[in-house]
Structures are given as C-alpha cells and as structure tokens.
Amino acid sequence: MVPALQHRLLRVAASSNKKFRHILESVVSRYRDVEVLRLPEGVFRHAGVGAEVLIAQNLRKSVSDKSETLVRSSEVGRAELRDFEYSLRPTTQVSKLINPAQAPGLIGLMPLRDLWEELSSYPRLGSVASIHRGLEWNYDQANASRSSAAAGYSRGLHRFVDGGLAQFRIGQTTYLDRRPTKLRGGANKYHWDQPKVICSAARTSRGHWRLAAAVDKDGLVVSQQFFGIWLNQTSQGALSHSIKLLSIAAILNSPLSNAFSFCHDSQQRLRVETMKGIPLPRVDTGSKVIYLVDAYLASRDDESVGPLFQQGLRSASSILMEIDALILAAYDLPPRLERELLRFMSVGERPCQHDFPPYPGISKDAGALPLLARLSVNRSERVRAWGVLGTPFSNEVSNVFEII
Numbered sequence: 001m002v003p004a005l006q007h008r009l010l011r012v013a014a015s016s017n018k019k020f021r022h023i024l025e026s027v028v029s030r031y032r033d034v035e036v037l038r039l040p041e042g043v044f045r046h047a048g049v050g051a052e053v054l055i056a057q058n059l060r061k062s063v064s065d066k067s068e069t070l071v072r073s074s075e076v077g078r079a080e081l082r083d084f085e086y087s088l089r090p091t092t093q094v095s096k097l098i099n100p101a102q103a104p105g106l107i108g109l110m111p112l113r114d115l116w117e118e119l120s121s122y123p124r125l126g127s128v129a130s131i132h133r134g135l136e137w138n139y140d141q142a143n144a145s146r147s148s149a150a151a152g153y154s155r156g157l158h159r160f161v162d163g164g165l166a167q168f169r170i171g172q173t174t175y176l177d178r179r180p181t182k183l184r185g186g187a188n189k190y191h192w193d194q195p196k197v198i199c200s201a202a203r204t205s206r207g208h209w210r211l212a213a214a215v216d217k218d219g220l221v222v223s224q225q226f227f228g229i230w231l232n233q234t235s236q237g238a239l240s241h242s243i244k245l246l247s248i249a250a251i252l253n254s255p256l257s258n259a260f261s262f263c264h265d266s267q268q269r270l271r272v273e274t275m276k277g278i279p280l281p282r283v284d285t286g287s288k289v290i291y292l293v294d295a296y297l298a299s300r301d302d303e304s305v306g307p308l309f310q311q312g313l314r315s316a317s318s319i320l321m322e323i324d325a326l327i328l329a330a331y332d333l334p335p336r337l338e339r340e341l342l343r344f345m346s347v348g349e350r351p352c353q354h355d356f357p358p359y360p361g362i363s364k365d366a367g368a369l370p371l372l373a374r375l376s377v378n379r380s381e382r383v384r385a386w387g388v389l390g391t392p393f394s395n396e397v398s399n400v401f402e403i404i
Contacts, residue, residue, distance in 0.1 A: 024054070028069050028098060031056040035071075037090065040078040068097040073111050077207070077347035092344050111263050112344055115337045119279040122331075126276025129248065130230045133201055133272065134222035135176060138184045141223065145174040152179040154192070156221035160200050160212075165226065167212045167253040167320070167352045168293055170198065176221050190228060193219035195241060197229040197249050200351070201270050207348010208262045210270070213252035215245045227275060243290055250289050251280065254327040255345040255359075281330035292323045300354075316354050324359075325372035335368040342371065 028034055037053040044051060060067075074090035084090065094111055125131070134156075137144045145158040153175040157164040163171045178188060199213040202225045213229075222228060231244055251257055257278050265274040299316040328338055342359040350356040361374050369377065 027054065027056045028071065030060060031069065032058040032060060032065075032067060033070050036073050038073075038075040040076060040081055042078070043081070066099070068099050071096050071098050075111070075347065079347075091347055094340065112259055112337075112341060115333070115341055116260070116263070118333065118337055119331070122279040122282060124276060125229075125248070125251075125278040125280060128232055128234075128280065129197075130232060131272050131275050132187060132190050132228050133224045134226045134228060135178070135183060135187045136185045136224050137177060137182055139182065144177045144182075144223070146177075147174060149175055152177065154178050154221045155218075156192075156223075157198065157226055158223050160202055160204065160225050165198060165200060165212050165214060167350070168214050168249060168296060169353060170214045170216060170220070173220065176223065178221065187224070191230060192221040192228065194230065195245060197245055197252070198222055199227040199229060199249075199252050199275070201225055201227045203270070204351040205348050208345050209258050209348045209350045210261050211252050211258050212351040213249040215242070215249050217242070227270075227272070229275075243286060246293055247285055247289050250285070250293065250323055250327055252278070254324055255341055256328065256331065259341055259344055279331075281327065281332075283330040283332065285326055285330050288326055289323065292319060292326065295319050296323065316352070317356050320352060320356065321359070321371075322375060325370075325375050329370060329372040333370075335370055338370055339368075 024034075024036075033056070035055040037055065039051045039053065072093060072095040074093040076084045077091040080091045092111070094113065096113060135144075146153060149155070155173050156176045157170070158174045158176060162174075164173065165171065177183075180188065195215070195217045197213050198216045198220065200211055203210045204212055229248060231241065231248075260278050261270060261274060264277065265271050295314070296316055296319040299314060299319055328341075333341070339362055343362040346358055346362060359371065361369060361371070
C-alpha cells in the first residue's frame with residue numbers, strides 16, 4: 001500500500017480510524033508536506049458519507065532525513081463546496097510542523113490542536129458530573145414508546161429526530177417502556193426523577209455542531225439516543241443546583257464543546273468517555289447565564305428589531321450568540337485560538353429551532369477582539385447611533401427643513 005502513496009494522492013475512509021493510522025504515520029515519516037482534505041458527504045455519487053483525501057508531496061531523499069513535516073488539516077463545508085470547486089480554498093485549515101521522530105504525525109491532523117493543548121490542564125466535565133446513556137430495550141426500539149400514559153411507561157424523550165430536544169429547549173415528549181422484563185443494560189437504575197441535563201448522544205447533523213443540551217426538572221427518562229448528566233455531590237458549592245445545571249447545559253451547547261466532540265469522537269453515536277473529557281472553564285458564569293437563558297427561552301427569532309434599534313425584544317439568535325460569548329470569555333482563551341474555534345464552527349447547522357448567523361470577526365484580518373468584546377462594541381455603536389437619531393435638530397437645521 002505504501003508505494004502507491006508516491007502517486008501523491010490517496011483517498012482514505014477516515015484518518016481517525018485505527019486501521020489507517022499506520023498509513024498516515026508512514027506518510028509523515030516519508031514526506032515533508034502532508035495534507036488531509038476533508039470533503040462533505042455527497043461529493044462522490046455513490047457515497048453517503050464524507051470523503052478524505054490524503055495529499056503527500058516533497059518525498060524525503062533518504063531515511064536519515066529527520067527534518068520536520070508540515071502537516072495540514074483542511075475541511076470544505078457543504079455550503080462552500082461550489083466555491084471550493086473554483087477557488088480550491090478550503091473552509092478551514094490548520095497546520096503544524098511535526099517531527100516524526102519525536103511525535104506521532106496523526107496529532108498534527110487533529111483540528112484545533114493548539115486549542116486542545118491550551119485547555120489540557122483545565123478541569124473536565126467528568127470531574128463534576130456523572131454521565132450515562134439512556135434506556136435500551138431487548139426488542140425493536142421503534143416500538144418502545146407510546147403517545148399516552150400506561151402502566152410501566154414513563155414520560156420522556158425517545159428519538160432526537162422527532163424534535164424532542166434542541167439547545168436549551170425540551171420539546172415533544174412521549175412515554176417510554178420501563179418494564180424491567182423489556183429492558184437491557186442498567187440504565188433504568190439511574191436517578192431519572194432527579195434534576196439533570198439531557199444531551200444528545202447521537203450526531204445532530206453531519207456538520208461540526210452535534211450537541212444539544214437542556215435542563216430537565218420534570219423527571220424525564222430518555223432512550224439511548226440521549227445522555228443524562230447529573231451533578232456529583234462533591235461539586236455542590238455556593239451556587240444553586242439549578243444554576244450549575246444550566247451552566248453545564250450552556251457549556252455543552254457552546255461552540256467549544258461541540259468542536260471538542262467533533263474532533264475527538266468521529267462516531268455516529270457519541271461516547272461517554274468523550275463527554276467526560278469536555279474541558280470546563282475555570283471561571284463560573286453564575287447568574288449571568290440564567291438571565292440570558294431565560295431571555296432566550298422567552299424569545300422568538302422573528303423579534304429582531306433591526307440593527308439600530310435595541311429598545312424592543314432581542315432575537316433568539318442574538319441572545320444565543322451572547323451566551324456563547326459569555327461561555328468563551330470564561331475560558332479566557334487567547335484571541336487567536338478563539339477566532340480559529342469560531343471559524344471552525346462556521347461549518348454545519350446549529351441544533352436550535354431558528355437560523356443562526358455567522359460569528360462576527362472570524363476572518364484572519366479581523367483583529368484580536370474576543371467575541372464578548374466584539375458584541376459589546378457593536379451594541380455600544382448601535383446605542384450611540386440611536387442616541388444621535390433621537391437628538392433634536394438644531395434651530396439652523398430645523399429652519400432649513402421649514403424653508404424646504
């Protein structure tokens with residue numbers, strides 16, 4: 001297989017798949033310039049999944065050549081595919097110099113690698129919460145729910161595609177079979193009646209957005225398409241239990257957690273171990289989160305009042321972006337890494353019940369303002385503009401209008 005790599009182009013199924021790792025490591029050790037280009041699903045007529053192209057060039061002249069290899073990870077979003085066909089410019093691209101004699105080449109292919117290194121010492125979700133997948137049955141899951149209450153059934157969420165869950169919002173519920181003789185595994189023993197966070201456990205889309213989380217105080221049970229997340233007793237502090245749960249939901253819905261899940265878990269069904277590894281901010285967002293989430297839940301996306309007028313209700317998308325900004329500020333990331341993260345998360349549809357606009361300031365020449373500061377500047381400019389428009393004209397100007 002390796003000699004074929006000298007043709008410089010090789011299509012592989014997935015760079016994260018174990019059976020391809022030895023090929024990638026061999027390529028990095030043999031070539032000084034390696035790129036993995038990820039293409040969206042539908043590029044090839046008979047393929048229902050995305051494709052990856054491995055491009056290797058600048059062959060080393062000898063085995064003794066121990067110079068570094070430039071490793072690039074590029075991705076083309078579905079919406080940008082047509083533009084890529086003409087410009088050959090990917091939607092996102094990160095690069096890293098790797099010494100194959102000192103480090104595996106595969107780590108250079110992980111998107112946002114510098115971000116994960118920055119967060120390597122941060123606390124993890126698994127240190128403050130217990131995470132478990134929902135109920136499984138010993139018969140066809142499609143028949144495990146019903147629309148009305150019955151003996152042995154409990155109200156809950158069955159399938160994500162039925163609209164049961166969006167970010168911060170729990171939607172249509174159903175009744176799940178909890179009869180012990182119909183269940184397999186031990187999920188029925190967990191404390192479903194207690195307050196918790198419910199999060200999607202299967203990909204919400206083929207893009208980078210894949211997590212949707214909401215706080216449940218109604219004792220819902222869920223199927224294996226969802227996670228239940230409970231705070232550990234040792235994680236209780238000065239803030240109330242409900243605020244802590246809401247903070248966890250906001251963290252899981254954030255671009256950072258969604259990017260972490262995408263980069264560390266390529267499977268259709270998300271893994272508990274990956275969820276446990278999600279980094280947590282060191283600064284508690286506290287009551288600020290509950291205020292914004294309450295405003296978000298009370299909003300509709302058609303309530304935007306225009307770019308200059310902020311006297312009415314704000315749109316759901318603008319509030320959601322402000323929640324993101326608040327969570328990212330709590331991580332205190334270098335502006336460059338935050339900008340790379342937001343650029344990376346521009347791919348795919350967000351699992352919310354409304355359109356979500358692109359993040360501002362994600363271009364490479366957009367400056368070093370974090371998202372929270374950028375939103376504050378934009379808001380200040382709108383308020384100042386509204387103040388100017390609301391100021392009465394001077395007599396000289398008023399007289400001009402009277403003459404006209």
